Amino acid sequence: MSHLTPSYQAFADIGDDEIEQIRAFNRFYTNRIGVLDRAFMETPYTLTEARVIYELAAHGTTSASRLTEELSLDPAYLSRMLKSFSDAGLLETMRDPADGRGRLLQLTLRGRGVATDLAQRSRQRIVALLEPITENGRRDLGAAMASVQTLLSGDTPAPVTIRPHQIGDMGMVISSQAKAYAETYGWNGEYEALVAEICAAFIRNFDPARERCWIAERNGTFLGSIFLVKGSTEDTAKLRLLHVDAAARGHGLGSKLVNECIGFARDCGYRRLELWTNDILSAARRIYVAAGFTLEKEEAHHSFGKDLNGQTWALDLTAATAGVTPPA
Amino acid sequence: MSHLTPSYQAFADIGDDEIEQIRAFNRFYTNRIGVLDRAFMETPYTLTEARVIYELAAHGTTSASRLTEELSLDPAYLSRMLKSFSDAGLLETMRDPADGRGRLLQLTLRGRGVATDLAQRSRQRIVALLEPITENGRRDLGAAMASVQTLLSGDTPAPVTIRPHQIGDMGMVISSQAKAYAETYGWNGEYEALVAEICAAFIRNFDPARERCWIAERNGTFLGSIFLVKGSTEDTAKLRLLHVDAAARGHGLGSKLVNECIGFARDCGYRRLELWTNDILSAARRIYVAAGFTLEKEEAHHSFGKDLNGQTWALDLTAATAGVTPPA
DNA sequence: GCAATTTAATTGACTGAGTCAAGTATTTTC
DNA sequence: GAAAATACTTGACTCAGTCAATTAAATTGC
Known part of the structure; x- marks a missing residue:
């Protein structure tokens, strides 16, 4: 057995039902739960905008370049988005005194309000999702998610x-x-x-x-x-x-x-x-x-x-x- | 404790760390694995197109209305997509003899070829994802996904x-x-x-x-x-x-x-x-x-x-x- | 010290994916 | 047989995002 083409061996190990299960999970998750992060429907913000607002709220002050990197966004896209935030009075920008090319970004009081509102909405979505689940179920859910995550991320698993x-x-x-x-x-x-x-x-x-x-x-x-x-x-x-x-x-x-x-x-x-x-x-x-x-x-x-x-x-x-x- | 506003109680039951874990999982999954269904990068087809092709392949013959319903797509969008498939020679349509309003859709031989190719690619993505995982890990992954799914879907869990x-x-x-x-x-x-x-x-x-x-x-x-x-x-x-x-x-x-x-x-x-x-x-x-x-x-x-x-x-x-x- | 390169941000032109509303042809309902 | 419903099509549009070019400042190499 094991002397046969090893690459085929490796493939053959993975059953169709396993693959189908992953696909099923993927469909399920993207359809039902992927909506989670689109918890902004009742707000004028898109998912990406919300992500940017989160990030701006998380760091007190940042630069556009840092955001593009952290959220892997297109700088052009981000630039326009930031401009619209500025226009809406959510964001203040100033030239970076240390580096004249960049600008420092900071949410205004109003911007921070929007940030907490968004966070609250996303939180509530999740609460609504978790509420019908028993305490034990939630514990199991956490464990199951953690194990999906570690298994798929290829992180070195916890040590023995x-x-x-x-x-x-x-x-x-x-x-x-x-x-x-x-x-x-x-x-x-x-x-x-x-x-x-x-x-x-x-x-x-x-x-x-x-x-x-x-x-x-x-x-x-x-x-x-x-x-x-x-x-x-x-x-x-x-x-x-x-x-x-x-x-x-x-x-x-x-x-x-x-x-x-x-x-x-x-x-x-x-x-x-x-x-x-x-x-x-x-x-x-x-x-x-x-x-x-x-x-x-x-x-x-x-x-x-x-x-x-x-x-x-x-x-x-x-x-x-x-x-x-x-x-x- | 329990005599206080019960809705708050229900909220308070769900810890911030639980919520954060769900959000973390969501971010992780959509970023790393959500790409799975976008396994069509090397093909000229988008995710939705691929879904339509799968569906067309699954049913031998269907109608556009059935597809819009099953995939919850916009009929306009689907109509254009089907037209482009026809133009590309992937799809044959004919008036439904039983209902002159509708058209029957069927993949051509070429279309079926594309369908199997897409299925193959998606399969390979998953295989690539699973390959570095040990057999036990894959079993655990399956179990963990199943439990995330049942817990979140609110389906009645497997019977005792x-x-x-x-x-x-x-x-x-x-x-x-x-x-x-x-x-x-x-x-x-x-x-x-x-x-x-x-x-x-x-x-x-x-x-x-x-x-x-x-x-x-x-x-x-x-x-x-x-x-x-x-x-x-x-x-x-x-x-x-x-x-x-x-x-x-x-x-x-x-x-x-x-x-x-x-x-x-x-x-x-x-x-x-x-x-x-x-x-x-x-x-x-x-x-x-x-x-x-x-x-x-x-x-x-x-x-x-x-x-x-x-x-x-x-x-x-x-x-x-x-x-x-x-x-x- | 200054030209060449890199980096930060912006702007314009564009595309892909999808939505909305209106329209046509047919079928169903009453 | 008129009104309503269904199956699809078309046109106009939006939203999210990409690509290439441009400007301005900072860094590097010599």
């Missing part, structure tokens, strides 16, 4: 943060792992039950000094987790429940979590870090190997509705090399 | 569905309840652990014939849950983990879940339905009372970091009145 667990996180750990392993490997509910039991036990027996759970998230969206819990002996710790959501893979988050865990284990004075996994989880294994873990034991078992090969890996925390960040 | 549990649901139950009770009543992680244990046990011992879990969701968003599990005796069932997310309250979802549960319990042949709750959960209590439950036992306990009053409620399933839907 790693933090200790809070109330509600265990459920996310359980849900995301159960779903992921069900989808990828066909594991059944047994796995969800196991994770739930581990998480419940973690909370019940939590010793903050010697145990920890790290949650990776971006913008409040759960991305992954790792746990460090006490092991069978005083100087042995256990790494558990490493998981990174599909959405966040390929950026070294797994390694980061593992190293976080190793660092804390070492700080706690543990001498040995163990973990149990299954051989089919190759992505995780690569991380463990890179971090210096070695395979200690392997045994077949039937769990989660599948025949699996359980593996016990261990890391000597007293060795200097443990937890080396793998090459990016 | 109630379905049996699937893999991954237990985590959502745990997370949403733990968060909700922590926020509302300050309960600590003990509660999350308890719910996790209950959920884990539910999966482990699940008897599909006599037990069930219902999940309420809308558009794949988790909204609430209820469980029915076997009780202490053969003919006693236990209702557990009733919860409705704050986002979905006030629409009778809780009652619906309880009635679902009661109905199933009765179908299974249970004669008695018990539940354990705490007196501070008054919203839930109202539902239980409405469904016919009676308080059987009450005892103080210290759990989840708080002093609480546990209550045991029971419902005689052999009585005819059990599970009456409360008045809306």
Whole structure:
């Protein structure tokens, strides 16, 4: 598959329904909501004029060139518009003492009145739009708009943060792992039950000094987790429940979590870090190997509705090399 | 507060930052993305012309009046546009045999070529826009656009569905309840652990014939849950983990879940339905009372970091009145 | 220090997109 | 069969904006 013309591949990834959805949204938005900024119908000002008035009100004093740049307007167009504002008594201009070519622009009292009126109208339009929506709906709307904006603007999205667990996180750990392993490997509910039991036990027996759970998230969206819990002996710790959501893979988050865990284990004075996994989880294994873990034991078992090969890996925390960040 | 001028109240509910966000989104969208539909820059057609061509292509044969209506165009404008299309050989017209006033419009082969070319260009614009976004990002974008659209259009949102549990649901139950009770009543992680244990046990011992879990969701968003599990005796069932997310309250979802549960319990042949709750959960209590439950036992306990009053409620399933839907 | 270039603003001529009002041909209604 | 409605067309116009040329001042290069 992937050896075929990659550009076509990239195209083929984007479905017609996705495209149709964008087009539908675009139509919807420009028709129904794009009117928002044309909230000047009951005023003698056009959209662009209103934008210029806003801008003039925002800066106390500006120059025409600055406006053309900020609003990307044609200087000719702007010039005429400013003249009409002057004629209407909305604007005062004076030669710039520092640069005789330019003029300084400032709204008159009347102009500022028009500016606040326009702002008020636009505000009211939006209020009218938002009013029928519940508070929750408005919150969701804000979130949805923000996410459309960040996604489309190609801005670097909010960074991934790693933090200790809070109330509600265990459920996310359980849900995301159960779903992921069900989808990828066909594991059944047994796995969800196991994770739930581990998480419940973690909370019940939590010793903050010697145990920890790290949650990776971006913008409040759960991305992954790792746990460090006490092991069978005083100087042995256990790494558990490493998981990174599909959405966040390929950026070294797994390694980061593992190293976080190793660092804390070492700080706690543990001498040995163990973990149990299954051989089919190759992505995780690569991380463990890179971090210096070695395979200690392997045994077949039937769990989660599948025949699996359980593996016990261990890391000597007293060795200097443990937890080396793998090459990016 | 609320006795003050209610219209002002309604206004005051909507924060300046909310309004500013909408305006910001509007600016962003119209500037960066609104260009989408102007994806015809390299063609001699304007946006409106392109819209007309799309529409002509969509219907095999139409009339001008239908187009003016569908695209809400000025008939004069459209008339001239159609004439120019005819002149350019994109369009054939003929008198409507059924109505001599009207003319039937049909794209020529050449016109259809232009139509597909325009569609292709618009498609490519969108592909170019989506290409740098990851697959997950595109999914999120679609979801975010859909939610902006439904929220703003005031359309009735997707209906709430109630379905049996699937893999991954237990985590959502745990997370949403733990968060909700922590926020509302300050309960600590003990509660999350308890719910996790209950959920884990539910999966482990699940008897599909006599037990069930219902999940309420809308558009794949988790909204609430209820469980029915076997009780202490053969003919006693236990209702557990009733919860409705704050986002979905006030629409009778809780009652619906309880009635679902009661109905199933009765179908299974249970004669008695018990539940354990705490007196501070008054919203839930109202539902239980409405469904016919009676308080059987009450005892103080210290759990989840708080002093609480546990209550045991029971419902005689052999009585005819059990599970009456409360008045809306 | 001064010619050449750049920048700021203005003016004139123009276009593209769309609106409004009036008119023609046909059909529907009563 | 007259009056009203519908389907379209035409002419005159406006609004928003563009392009090119011009004027005046400021900056740069040598």
